[in-house]
Amino acid sequence: MSKLYFRHGAMNSGKSTALLQVAHNYEERDQRVLLVKPAVDTKGDRSVVSRLGVTRDVDFLVTPEMNLREAFADFATESAALGPIACLLIDEAQFLTTAQVDQALEIAVLDRVPVLAYGIRTDFLTHGFPGSIRLLEIAHSLEELKTICRCGKKAMYNARLFDGKFVFHGEQVAIDGVHVTYESLCPNCYLREKAAAEEA
Amino acid sequence: MSKLYFRHGAMNSGKSTALLQVAHNYEERDQRVLLVKPAVDTKGDRSVVSRLGVTRDVDFLVTPEMNLREAFADFATESAALGPIACLLIDEAQFLTTAQVDQALEIAVLDRVPVLAYGIRTDFLTHGFPGSIRLLEIAHSLEELKTICRCGKKAMYNARLFDGKFVFHGEQVAIDGVHVTYESLCPNCYLREKAAAEEA
Amino acid sequence: MSKLYFRHGAMNSGKSTALLQVAHNYEERDQRVLLVKPAVDTKGDRSVVSRLGVTRDVDFLVTPEMNLREAFADFATESAALGPIACLLIDEAQFLTTAQVDQALEIAVLDRVPVLAYGIRTDFLTHGFPGSIRLLEIAHSLEELKTICRCGKKAMYNARLFDGKFVFHGEQVAIDGVHVTYESLCPNCYLREKAAAEEA
Amino acid sequence: MSKLYFRHGAMNSGKSTALLQVAHNYEERDQRVLLVKPAVDTKGDRSVVSRLGVTRDVDFLVTPEMNLREAFADFATESAALGPIACLLIDEAQFLTTAQVDQALEIAVLDRVPVLAYGIRTDFLTHGFPGSIRLLEIAHSLEELKTICRCGKKAMYNARLFDGKFVFHGEQVAIDGVHVTYESLCPNCYLREKAAAEEA
DSSP: OOOEEEEEOOTTSSHHHHHHHHHHHHHHTTOEEEEEEETTOOTTTTEEEOTTSOEEEOSEEEOTTOOHHHHHHHHHHHTGGGOOEEEEEESSGGGSOHHHHHHHHHHHHTSOOOEEEEEOSBOTTSOBOHHHHHHHHHOSEEEEOOOBOTTSSBOOEEEEEETTEEEOOSOSOOOOOSSEEEEEEOHHHHHHHHHHHHHO | OOOEEEEEOOTTSSHHHHHHHHHHHHHHTTOEEEEEEETTOOTTTTEEEOTTSOEEEOSEEEOTTOOHHHHHHHHHHHTGGGOOEEEEEESSGGGSOHHHHHHHHHHHHTSOOOEEEEEOSBOTTSOBOHHHHHHHHHOSEEEEOOOBOTTSSBOOEEEEEETTEEEOOSOSOOOOOSSEEEEEEOHHHHHHHHHHHHHO | OOOEEEEEOOTTSSHHHHHHHHHHHHHHTTOEEEEEEETTOOTTTTEEEOTTSOEEEOSEEEOTTOOHHHHHHHHHHHTGGGOOEEEEEESSGGGSOHHHHHHHHHHHHTSOOOEEEEEOSBOTTSOBOHHHHHHHHHOSEEEEOOOBOTTSSBOOEEEEEETTEEEOOSOSOOOOOSSEEEEEEOHHHHHHHHHHHHHO | OOOEEEEEOOTTSSHHHHHHHHHHHHHHTTOEEEEEEETTOOTTTTEEEOTTSOEEEOSEEEOTTOOHHHHHHHHHHHTGGGOOEEEEEESSGGGSOHHHHHHHHHHHHTSOOOEEEEEOSBOTTSOBOHHHHHHHHHOSEEEEOOOBOTTSSBOOEEEEEETTEEEOOSOSOOOOSSSEEEEEEOHHHHHHHHHHHHHO
16 A cells, blocks of 8 residues: 655754665665655755765656646656656655645555655744645654754754844745754754744 | 653544553552643543543643643642642643644643643544644654554544535534544545545 | 554553554454463453453463464354454463464465554563564564653563562563562663662 | 664665764764774675765774673773764664673663664564664664565565575575675565475
């Protein structure tokens, strides 16, 4: 039985590395994977970039208006000469639309192809993205990739910094770059930094 | 380190039994637990009812406007003669408000009392309740209690029946009773029943 | 795909309750379960006894020389009028022989009946039983049922007391009774009690 | 609270990649890790080699007669100028002796340094190694790294091939090389290959 998996973890927990390892595992067994990510994630352009130094291009970018199940079927048909697709891997899955997550479920349940979606649970204010909320609601399996907070506890939340200072207001989506960065924090450190910012 | 746990499972997966077992485990070690549930859940009135036949009254009902952290602290103070509270157990936690889930996190993180919240992930249309979405977003640990579908696969969704027929429209909250019942289904069976209902 | 599950937990973590809940879940969906336990466990005679107060007789006791797969097949054949068996539930599975665990795997893999084995990982000296070691080696899924230590941490080891004092020598199997009792401890408390006993 | 983790998975499931990712996560947060592996594993000499192409030298090799806790303490003392060690990472942990696993538990519980041990559960005959059995018995947390079998199911067992043919007798330890290779199989495929080999 094929399933929809949501493998979630704070930023910098190694999600892309884990995804690329799964792709490698399949291909080592001569099984073909399809690798996609939402176009919203402009970091790395068409690439999935692991902080360990491994990168790989996606097979296609998922734009917001795209029907993921149809796009998947079309791609499979066009490339049928390369063999059937054994697994669909989705990076930055929190940026899928809710409809696309429903389509991912249908790929798993109706088309019988396992779907492994990697992403973060929440934004810098600990609120879910549309895609991650839908995955948390309907995925067969919720599996956590762990990383650590500066204090040694498990990091879970993705705090945003602007020019090195924690900020607790702003747009939900802000890809990290020169001014905006993120730090994964445990709930204790997150609540403390938030209280400190509110006092200041 | 105390944590906020969300132990989720489809209806009739044994959540109340598991909660009552945890209460028993603590008390057997002479540790005190506090047991609450949202007032929205009118089934069993003030009781947590396990389908195995075990029941127990809650310590208090959580009304929507209540500040859970303050109510917890007040209860602990008033009953301090009975000893400190080692664990907060919440049944039907999907009916908490989002603010109350944030307060539950604070009880775990700031007051250092573990909080075990039991509930379902989604309603009969596979959409989260406010409380369950917030728990899926911020809980330290997401743990699944499994049960089976009629077909033998793992049940995940809570399909609603009215007079024995699956229905896919209606209010989000409808406590089961004479006309309204629920059946836990796997995604395959759920999608099939939904397609059949849409055709009819 | 049917699997062999090992649901392990320290003594008094609620394994029998969980097992009886699973039996209930299946039967509520008109699916038949078979419930067995090793004859070595003389506690409760032919019953699975939950500390929550629920009890139920096993369908048969598994003696050490029994071929579990053949016994399962024979029982299924003799009682075929009652319908197929949807699930095999094994209590106190640490007392199975290694051969019986291999047979349990065959029931899951070759006969396609899920096998849920509940038991403890280790004896009072933190060494596995033959049955639990084999389950830890070959089960598809290792799932922990948690309980707490006197100190509030997760209990994992099963310390033995004789007339109320911790003992660290003796036979591997000693069913609890008047003189012999057990207390589930976390590794910290276990190591401390062991060091104290060695000093004394 | 520091814990001893056993992250197990079939061969080629990405254990070394996961270990190197954890090392990276710690160091990115300016926390220091210590990386070791048993000297028995001659593959890669002093390196941990990920099949994704990432490699890194261990800090020291663990020989069978070594007291791991003392060696850890000595290394920490000698290199104290570099800061405290936040985490001990062990690759190929199935090759530890049982005493060394007990020492790893003490490092976690008494010295309060988390220990993450990566390894396989069983040898090519599905029997545990001394180190992996001890980890399965006493680790705080058993976490599985999954990979797939040739058939698409989850691989769990490590079948050995000699010149490309499955073999079911031989020494427990045989590092893969020119003649000896391994293939991770699901229980179904393993039992089928074993039956076929026994018939031939």
